[in-house]
Amino acid sequence: MSSLDTLARLEATIAERRAADPDSSYVAKLNARGLRKIAQKLGEEATETVIAALTEDHKALVGEAADLIFHLMVLLGAKDVPLADVLAELDRREGVSGIAEKAARPKD
Numbered sequence: 001m002s003s004l005d006t007l008a009r010l011e012a013t014i015a016e017r018r019a020a021d022p023d024s025s026y027v028a029k030l031n032a033r034g035l036r037k038i039a040q041k042l043g044e045e046a047t048e049t050v051i052a053a054l055t056e057d058h059k060a061l062v063g064e065a066a067d068l069i070f071h072l073m074v075l076l077g078a079k080d081v082p083l084a085d086v087l088a089e090l091d092r093r094e095g096v097s098g099i100a101e102k103a104a105r106p107k108d
């Protein structure tokens with residue numbers, strides 16, 4: 001079943017594959033080509049996701065979104081940014097927006 005565990009497993013796989021043989025690993029190949037190439041791929045996948053959202057079907061969008069998240073995870077790995085840091089930032093924002101909602105709510 002898909003969950004946050006899926007992303008945690010992918011993060012571990014990406015960390016493990018970074019030092020693999022670039023001929024047998026896409027993650028290793030991308031890392032060997034450097035941060036600029038990884039960033040470029042992430043940008044391409046973002047564009048493909050936007051196009052899929054505007055012009056393609058559910059299946060195509062799911063595929064492009066998976067490519068986008070995968071390449072984001074490769075970029076975070078290359079920059080040594082743990083997924084947990086990103087999740088903690090999202091949790092923090094959830095708390096902040098909860099406070100903003102409460103402040104905006106009319107008092108009774």
Ligand SMILES: N=c1c2ncn([C@@H]3O[C@H](COP(=O)(O)OP(=O)(O)OP(=O)(O)O)[C@@H](O)[C@H]3O)c2ncn1[C@@H]1O[C@H](COP(=O)(O)O)[C@@H](O)[C@H]1O
Nearest residue numbers: 010013014017020024025026027028029041066067070071
């Ligand atoms: N989730 C993915 C994943 N999603 C997409 N891709 C690859 O991303 C590439 C994108 O295709 P493109 O045509 O855009 O890129 P390309 O032609 O290969 O490269 P460029 O010349 O354009 O730079 C394809 O080769 C896909 O196979 C992925 N490759 C790997 N994973 C995960 O990463 C794990 C480790 O993979 P390896 O490093 O290959 O062992 C795998 O077990 C998967 O879980």
